[in-house]
Amino acid sequence: MIGQAFTKFLKFRPHRTIKIDKDDKIRIYQKICQLSQPTFSFYLMVVLSTIIASFGLLAGSTAVVIGAMLVAPLMGPIFGIGLGLSNGDRRLIKNSVFSELAGIIMAITIAVLIGLIPIRLGLGPEILSRTQPTIYDIIIALFSGFAGAYALVDEKIGSALPGVAIATALVPPLASCGICLALQQWSLAGGAFLLFFVNLLAIELAASTVYWFYGLIELPANVTSIGAFFRRFWLSLTILIFVAVFMTTSLQQIAANRALSESLKKIITEQVAANTGARVSDIRYQYSGKNLQVMAEVLTPQEIDSKQVAQIEKSLQNIVNNDIQLIVRSLISRDSDNSGYVFITENEKARRFEQNKQNLFLSNVSSVLKQGLTNYPGSSLVDIQNAIENGINNLNTVIRTPSAITPEQVAILQANLTANLNVPIHLTVRSIITRDVDATRYLYDEKAANIQLSGDKLFFHTQLEKTLKEELKTSEPAVNLLEFNYAPQNDIFLVIAKIRTPVVFGPEQVSQVEKGLQNRIDPRIKLIIRSVLGADSTSDWYLGEYDDALLDTVSN
Template structure:
């Protein structure tokens, strides 16, 4: 004789449907509560993925604040602007739609995400057009050369956003701010750069936004699948192969973007290493010029050569033969292009109570003061 499965203790909710008591721990009651939570979260995700006037207005205001924060080179303003952005909802809608195979939801969510992105891009372009004399800041430049680190950040952000959305104890709004920070600033940077005619940099920022969108969506879908939200047509949980099959497009796009981002990371690392080698070489060559030091270094490429601009501060101006010797000592660039060294000298002096002394040369502890040059 088999033992009967205990029935869940139920009560009627406002609609008259039976629901398990909160303190009922029978397997059936636990399953019913889980199903009810999933349904509630699905409704919330569907609602957040709608294109509404409020959704468009909040994203528009986020674009205005973010654009001016980028032009002001203020990270605090850029991050603060994302409090009003509403881009997590459509991305979660796309993730749930692909996970469930719900194509009507996918269409609505994708259109909402597209509408929000177009609003952000258009308003940022308008801000850039209104202020053509404001220089491009570091906050904008930092989003024009994405690499593998940005991909990992987006994957972590998507997983956190999805987990917060389906976890009642975590406020999804704060995670949404972090995700919006990964989307609105790159879109705004791309639009501003486009108005300045910097098309390559604009494309780099746009690809950063695309990378973040795809990575956040895929990571969110993985979390939803792990949490049991992925269902087939019969209502059963989908297998790993079914899940991967539904997200084959996202995986392919992520793989292509990952290869490109890895190449960017390698190029960035090589450029940093080469810059450090050049700086060290110039510093060693300045030993003969007592008190001189390399203050800043810029390296950029032309079609036929690499240009190195070095700003040297010191009391002694280097001669042309000395600059030629520095150029000979500079290591070759990794891509094989010849190096063109250009030195800008800035005379520096330090005034002490005992007289004038060169920058980096300590005055003697005793004796007469330094004579004025």
């Protein structure tokens, strides 16, 4: 019963206002045969349409890709394959299959060569959209095949063929396949070719159905319509049904992935919005076994900490998937307008206000201290740190000075700060002893500053220095006098010398030098020597003078 009903359905001829007579049948048959011929014009249009489509896909230009669809000739041989299989015309089948295969090979080869050009823009959306075929593509191809075959049958609507070519899109999938092959994207290339193959099968079956309904297919009297239909098209039907099932599954997967992506984006965006100025830039995810690993990139003025990440991850696990692992990448960004930063939390504003207030306070402290240190020649401020405890500013300062800052001097500086800044201050000073010297004396030395050598005093100083050096050299040729001071004390004349020497001067050597000074300068001299070990030497002996810059001089 079912077979008879289906046979009657296939033998049914719909009412037509224009009857196709024998001459029209011959005209339509010849036109389809002409479109299926492997001519020079056919190959030329395949080449041109592939070049246009390939560069349009690389440039992401939909208009250019549509232009390639309009000039692509690959639909003609598909109509020929459908008509040849329907009528058993081996010659038409041979010409059509040869033309289609040659066109496919040429299109893919040209696209591969274009894809190998060093300057390329990568895989854009125009290419990627043709690498994931779905059941929708089969439906589009079927109805495009119906429309295209009907346009060939009825001359009055022949102008609809360009629209059919645009809807079906045969060359762009082949161009996408070739470009993906050039980039070694094998799975994407397979998806693009699958889209073309499905379009081919759907157009073939749809066109054959139209030919059947309009009486273009002649069957022997002893052959039933349903038998001929399945015998001639069982392979195409089987493949198309199998591919349709696969594409339906693929469509379901795409829909599931899209729903998952939208859920992830919605939840993460809502959670991130709690941070002022933060927004989601990108979300990527992949499955690792049963675990779903999600990477979210967030543009934010402040880092998303681990507690916030844990909170967002818990929300995702409760709503989307219990096995989600979330990673948030904070991309620190600052938004500004003409009045400064925007999207700053109240806590951040308060922190910045306190920081600016503290910076201003330390700047004022620095100014007052520097003014106070002018009373102590050679002193300079190095660093200031402030720690507020119980409402008191505990200032810890570092000062370079030729002599340690005394507690009395610290008290004066502290009182000066308190008076100028009107806040309670406790000042602590760390003195770093430094000595500045020029060719004649130590700078900022109170003793030296109070003694202006001239006349007899300068003569005595020079003679003492010369004699001290000579006596030291007599005792140790490698010795070097660094500095010396002297002053009368009661009934003695005290001389203190600092020397650099390869050996420590002991009491005997100090006594020998002291006697020399007593004999030549003043019998009241009492000598104290501080030995600093150090000397320059060669393989023969110690050098006569110690020079700190000797190494630098040689290296330069």
